[in-house]
Amino acid sequence: MPDLITTPLTAGLVRGALELEPTEHGLLPHRLPARARAQCADPQLLMAESQPSGVRLAFRTRATTVELDTLPTRRVYAGAPPRPDGVYDLVVDGKLSGQASVDGGNTLVIDMATGAAESRTGPVGTVRFTDLPAEDKTVEIWLPHNETTELVALRTDAPVEPVQEQGRVWLHHGSSISHGSNAASPSTTWPAIAASLGGVSLINLGLGGSALLDPFTARALRDTPADLISLKIGINIVNADVMRLRAFGPAVHGFLDTIREGQPTTPLLVVSPILCPIHEDTPGPAAVDVEAMSRGELHFRATGDPAERAAGKLTLKVIRAELARIVAERATDDPNLHFLDGLGLYGPADADELPLPDDLHPDAATHRRIGERFAGLAFSAGGPFAAQVVGGSSRG
CATH class of the missing domain: 3.40.50.1110 (SGNH hydrolase)
Structure with a gap:
């Protein structure tokens, strides 16, 4: 397999976020801007807006293999049934073409009775999609809507370019x-x-x-x-x-x-x-x-x-x-x-x-x-x- 190309993660590749915050690992998508976040310290709000519902990477490429490194933060509610890991949806030319999850990541353990929370750190993980059609296409990777997700690295076996926003x-x-x-x-x-x-x-x-x-x-x-x-x-x-x-x-x-x-x-x-x-x-x-x-x-x-x-x-x-x-x-x-x-x-x-x-x-x-x-x-x-x-x- 040929070496994969690492493409810098920039705002031009991300849709659905109002702001991208640089972190020690990469970029953290936010759905409320910093000014809004500074006006309310409610942990529920801050957790919700950092969970990238509707946020996706979007690019044109001929790549047949796509890898994305991320650092998720998963919620665990004490005493509640376990929650499934967040899902990454691969959408090719508008059609759902694959799904996967990432190992590792941080964990936030929440006591729903008291509101207390404990953070536990974990490693960066990788989601990998293969056997994509070897033709020019629009690829979207929809991030888990219920997991705070830091974007770390994007790798492909062919160059990528941003997609121009079209339509409403x-x-x-x-x-x-x-x-x-x-x-x-x-x-x-x-x-x-x-x-x-x-x-x-x-x-x-x-x-x-x-x-x-x-x-x-x-x-x-x-x-x-x-x-x-x-x-x-x-x-x-x-x-x-x-x-x-x-x-x-x-x-x-x-x-x-x-x-x-x-x-x-x-x-x-x-x-x-x-x-x-x-x-x-x-x-x-x-x-x-x-x-x-x-x-x-x-x-x-x-x-x-x-x-x-x-x-x-x-x-x-x-x-x-x-x-x-x-x-x-x-x-x-x-x-x-x-x-x-x-x-x-x-x-x-x-x-x-x-x-x-x-x-x-x-x-x-x-x-x-x-x-x-x-x-x-x-x-x-x-x-x-x-x-x-x-x-x-x-x-x-």
Whole structure:
């Protein structure tokens, strides 16, 4: 086998990250910029934004062998069932062509009862793909959506060159569901599936546990060039129990106002929560079901009191109604603002067929269903993200 060529890892080879931080090993992709990270020291947020959901290497090459060295950081939850290693998806000319995982890496052991965490260091690992077609092609390596991943080295048996960005860029923000929790692999999270079907380039700012209408996230969305923007708002507001109805409405307005400062006419779609039975009528906070944990199962439960809705505590039904009202009011002056009811993506009939396995997050099959439905509702003719045909060519 001929010697492999080492290509320096640069921003030109990386898509879906807002920032690349140099480290002692290589480059760490971030999905929030340094300014945003400096304004919130919440470990959950910092862990989520460093997990590269939607981040991928993209290049043109005739290579038949591709090797990527990385240093992953894996999460282990004390007392919970073991989590599978993160998956790297190899996509060649738009088609999933291989999957692999990396040995080694760091480990973060988290006690879900106390929030305490212990870090354990490990070695750099290598993911290797062989027998690629010996022709010019576009290669993407989607990084594990649920593992912080430092990029260390890229090697191939033929030269590579960056791929010029083509088509529309879709910028999406949401919770752990958008982040990809329980999805089978990084290219099969529901936003990745929807992006593939819609023919757009995804920047995924789905942040597990951290879709909380934070002003610094709004500024990141404002400052990231995009042709399309969507916001999936609600579940984290409820399960973190961070605000009441009085604060929620103005916070949504402020979030939208900030985005519109930088992107005043970009199609902007507000998506309300999908069905989550434990929080439809019961406020948060959500908590781990300790009894289920003792059986080696991971489940969540709502700990609020439905009677507290009268005092302004939020449930998913309340949030859906409030988001629909806010968008309808604003749309009179903002014709590019749209609303999508999350129950159209996953509703009661879907829950009967495909229940949420941990009572909070969808499984792999449900990610696919949500992605396909979002693509049908948003990207198809008449949808808010439909391409406009002008002079024989499509544009957003």
